[in-house]
């Protein structure tokens with residue numbers, strides 16, 4: 001087991017130095033602003049995001065929304081302290097009705113989406129594409145360990161909102177999340193087009209828990225005239241939130257602005273410490289053996305129904321790899337297909 005806790009790396013990191021101007025893509029950079037009791041992570045995705053999306057042939061609005069879900073997954077799942085899996089899933093009534101992003105520790109990402117092309121409208125924002133439903137986060141630590149699942153309702157807002165609500169209700173940790181996805185054109189018209197994304201997660205983690213108390217997000221069904229539940233927010237958290245609110249989408253995805261410089265730009269007055277980046281890659285974990293054993297787990301009748309033109313063909317939804325089996329290899333008994 002490897003520890004990725006920032007705590008364990010503080011001693012290893014060099015003391016104060018200038019922020020690196022070299023942009024590092026496809027990585028999560030953990031950081032800490034000790035003076036404000038803030039901990040966070042900054043994700044920059046370049047070629048890896050392009051690879052993940054290129055496995056499919058989705059329309060641009062679907063790519064953008066799935067890109068947001070991928071960034072959110074890297075922000076939430078990159079702190080896994082075991083060789084497990086973090087899976088983010090949305091199931092909603094919008095044009096993009098299903099998304100799944102799977103992060104296999106420490107660095108392997110894969111993702112896909114299901115959508116109704118007839119309902120995709122030009123210019124629809126991410127919230128409208130998602131619609132209402134729920135977002136589920138699963139931490140899978142292997143067959144002998146219990147799975148953890150967190151659920152949050154999507155009320156027609158963005159994935160950022162859903163993340164805020166999850167941390168407020170389930171974890172009671174004051175949290176802010178920013179997600180940005182954009183297209184980059186190199187070489188003018190007809191040039192090469194690439195997807196880029198960036199995001200930031202910031203949490204207020206004071207030693208005294210009473211400092212982290214928060215007001216409810218929604219007043220709910222309280223009768224008219226009820227005084228809303230008011231909690232005075234801690235000054236450090238107010239400052240942290242106002243700083244992260246100044247981050248522009250273009251800064252999060254700018255290929256020429258390093259993550260370290262962006263953090264320095266935000267927090268230089270208070271001092272920010274960064275830890276070793278965690279690299280990410282687009283890599284599916286499917287294999288012919290895994291597909292074969294999945295086929296064997298099906299009922300004989302279902303296996304028999306999968307035979308078409310004398311073969312069983314299985315396509316991986318994550319990476320579009322195609323696996324072909326003879327009926328015999330797929331465990332179909334003779335005479336049943």
Ligand SMILES: [Zn+2]
Nearest residue numbers: 284286316319
């Ligand atoms: Zn695959």
